[in-house]
Amino acid sequence: MERKQPLSGKVRLTEVAQLAGVSPITASRFFRNPNALSAGKRERVESAAKELGYVPNLAARALASHRSEVIGVLIPSLTNNVFADMLRGVYDASDGGRYSVQLANTRYSNFQEERLLRIFHGQKPAGLIVTGINQTPESRAVMRNMNCPIVQVMEIGPEPIDMMVGFSHSDAAFAAVSHLIERGYTRIGFVGARMDPRGQRRFDGYRDAMKAASLFNQRYVITTLSPSTVPLGGILLSDLVTKAPDIDAVFCINDDIALGVLFECQRRQIAVPEQLAIVGFNDLEFMGSAVPSLTSVRTNRYEMGRKAIEMLTAAMDGHPPQERVVDLGFEIMARGSSLPRRT
Amino acid sequence: MERKQPLSGKVRLTEVAQLAGVSPITASRFFRNPNALSAGKRERVESAAKELGYVPNLAARALASHRSEVIGVLIPSLTNNVFADMLRGVYDASDGGRYSVQLANTRYSNFQEERLLRIFHGQKPAGLIVTGINQTPESRAVMRNMNCPIVQVMEIGPEPIDMMVGFSHSDAAFAAVSHLIERGYTRIGFVGARMDPRGQRRFDGYRDAMKAASLFNQRYVITTLSPSTVPLGGILLSDLVTKAPDIDAVFCINDDIALGVLFECQRRQIAVPEQLAIVGFNDLEFMGSAVPSLTSVRTNRYEMGRKAIEMLTAAMDGHPPQERVVDLGFEIMARGSSLPRRT
DNA sequence: TGCCCAAATGACACCGCTACCATTTTTTGA
DNA sequence: TCAAAAAATGGTAGCGGTGTCATTTGGGCA
Structure with a gap:
């Protein structure tokens, strides 16, 4: 007696071809380019495949x-x-x-x-x-x-x-920093973590925008190679305000860092944005919910x-x-x- | 006609075997069960494979x-x-x-x-x-x-x-709610979104803990099938405080909701935890950074x-x-x- | 009607590897 | 010491499809 294997597919292309009364290669064509077959054979192969529950063997296909x-x-x-x-x-x-x-x-x-x-x-x-x-x-x-x-x-x-x-990450960062400058901020910090190539280019955008407005100052920059996390944002802000207490805004390399910065401001009772403006990057969903809501750069x-x-x-x-x-x-x-x- | 493709550097197992001076099948064994080879051949095959930069063809392997x-x-x-x-x-x-x-x-x-x-x-x-x-x-x-x-x-x-x-999600939720009860909170709300099977069981844990302390009240529960997001946490809290202004704590189905709840509290000037305690679920990295830091259930x-x-x-x-x-x-x-x- | 070209179909070999079994070599134990 | 068992190695035959032709079929057009 025959053991039925409804799902494990002992059905090969040859079986389909046999049932349809065509050669295996013609059946093969049906699956790759149905229009190459005449209407009659196309239908026969199609129904044969369906009847047998044919599932192509991807490994064989890839190999051949x-x-x-x-x-x-x-x-x-x-x-x-x-x-x-x-x-x-x-x-x-x-x-x-x-x-x-x-x-x-x-x-x-x-x-x-x-x-x-x-x-x-x-x-x-x-x-x-x-x-x-x-x-x-x-x-x-x-x-x-x-x-x-x-x-x-x-x-x-x-x-x-x-x-x-x-x-362009540098263009986006340039625009974000320009936004801060337009809004009247001048001592704008950069808070960066991970500093992968895209982070690097965001820094470039920041630097170019600051230089274009003659506001660039290396003191305002703090970066690390550590992966960026929310807690790290807080730590970096702490370091930055120690190093440069006069900053009035920060551009954060991403939203996680920005959130960490916001929390650190809340902890230190730094008023946002009155004492320190914050801009993030990526516009994750929580940015609009924070208090105050956090400015960011939406990317698609x-x-x-x-x-x-x-x-x-x-x-x-x-x-x-x-x-x-x-x-x-x-x-x-x-x-x-x-x-x-x-x- | 030759069918050989001029695919650059096509190294097959045969080439490796040839260089190593063994049969293809022996080389094949090296990759599946190195211990089946004698030490000498094992080394020869290994270095031959490395020298030629051999990459096995997974399709052929799967097919055979x-x-x-x-x-x-x-x-x-x-x-x-x-x-x-x-x-x-x-x-x-x-x-x-x-x-x-x-x-x-x-x-x-x-x-x-x-x-x-x-x-x-x-x-x-x-x-x-x-x-x-x-x-x-x-x-x-x-x-x-x-x-x-x-x-x-x-x-x-x-x-x-x-x-x-x-x-066990229900045990974890039970423990989280018991924690709130031990800390003296009695009118504890449940804020749930998505409500997938695991969310459902977290609710079960909440309900059981509340019932065990004779504190359960359907009024304290608010749920939705929408995917959970930070903004949604804020919306749900708004609804909940309208419906049950007397709550003194909320257990949130996850940390995103909890963060949204915290932000909404900040927005409404609800003191956390004095007026409303918050507990989340999963212990995402931002929970410890928030102000105040947010209690959660760490899961591995x-x-x-x-x-x-x-x-x-x-x-x-x-x-x-x-x-x-x-x-x-x-x-x-x-x-x-x-x-x-x-x- | 006959010719030619394109579309449709088929034959065959082979993709690169491993299962299976046969064979050779080494180890073991009495 | 030698046979038997175990370990190591090799030969053969596909796995299930598709590329590359060659061949057949069908239709348009002079």
Whole structure:
């Protein structure tokens, strides 16, 4: 007696072809390019596949075709909300499609990134999403070898490997600091943690804006390489007010730091924004709820993920997008923590 | 015609074996079970692989061996920090090992969960991690069919499908509310959002603790099915104080809600904890930094992910753990927002 | 009607690795 | 010392699809 395996799929393409009365290769074509079959065979194969509950063996397909249907995604951190938001866009946009997402975590290490890229290279992915624009020459070499569309996300810059979706972190930071200057603040501090390449460029934007207004002063700057957390924001503010008690505003490298700064101000009874204005970066959901509500720079992280997948799938399907670099921009969300300074 | 692709540097197992002076099958064994080789050949194969930069072709391996080296992970949300923390543990523990992680997002939908399980089923994963204990009978049936070790994470309960790592959400909530009662609070509200199965059980813990002290009052409860966010915490508190102005404490279903509640208190000039004590759940990093610092229930989310992978790999390697249900417990982190009530 | 070209279909080999079993070498023990 | 058992190694045959042709079929047009 025959043991039925309704889900484990002992059904191969050959069985489908047999039932449909065609050759295996024709059945194979049905799944890759249905329009290549005549209407009659198309229907026969379709119903045969359905009847048998055929599930293609992806490993066999990948082996024979020299390509998988995997989109590799490299991000530096899973903890950071910013990447989680982007990932959500990636998963939402790829959901239901034929490509599956394979995630890998570089932990902000170029060495890890290179290693992971080599692994992906071995899998022959259909597409690749990498974070940022600061890949090592070796990483770039591996990617150029990979023979699949690639999108760099989170930021844009010159010399895309293939495609890009993001925004200019330095422009965004420049705009945020300019906002503070317009509002009448002059002794504006910079509070930075992690200082990854994007953080670095936010600092550049801060510095340029300050220099443009002849307000730059190294004393106002405090940074650390430690991962940014809310508690760290408090610690850094403490250090900064010790070092530069005259500051009247701070631009924080991200919202976690900004929240830590706000809490530290509450603890020290520093009035926000009367004694110290605060501006964050990313506009996480809590920024609008804080007391006072915190000014931040909105970035379209979810859209970045979506757009990256859209560009990738378009390219994989043979329609590479016209615009290879997409700027999703940013928006200054002016709130209570940066009200115009009272003179 | 030659079918060979000019794919640069295509190193196959055969090349490695040739350089090492062994047969391909021996080289193959090196990667699966190095101890099966004699010391001399083991070293030769190892250095040959390194020299050529060999990367195994996973598709070929999966096809030939009838099993993939993929661990499927099903989580309900990418936005929620709680799952991101667990995932970090998963990725950290599986990093460098032979298994790769395949993530899928159920979006809190049983239907999606079922669908994704069927897809995983077709890929013959080496192991599976699913969130929670509320799978539908259909989902459980698919999993039982899957013939691989399975770990349910985030909570524990009766009737594990295979293995479990987590803690009791109702016990944790019970302890948190008991903490408030011990500190002298009596009119304790419950602020809940999303109300997924785990949220539901936290409510159960709250209700049981209140009933045990004869303090339960439906008026003190406010819940919504909307996803929990910081702003929502503020809105819900507003509703609650309107409905029950006499409350002297709130137990929040998670820390995001708790933060929103704190901000709303600051906005309304409600003194914390003098007029209203606050307790959250999960102990996210910002809880200790807030002003006042916020009491919460620490849960070992990162450890959950790690442990799940450890149990899975142990089982896959033929050493199923003795304890099939692991309770990682919780800890009440008593802070400023729940100081003993002044009488 | 006949010719030609494009569309539809099929034959065959092979992708890179491992299961299975056969064979050789080494170790063990009486 | 030598046979038997164990360990190490190798040969063969696919796993389940698809690339690359070659071949058949069908339709348009002079």
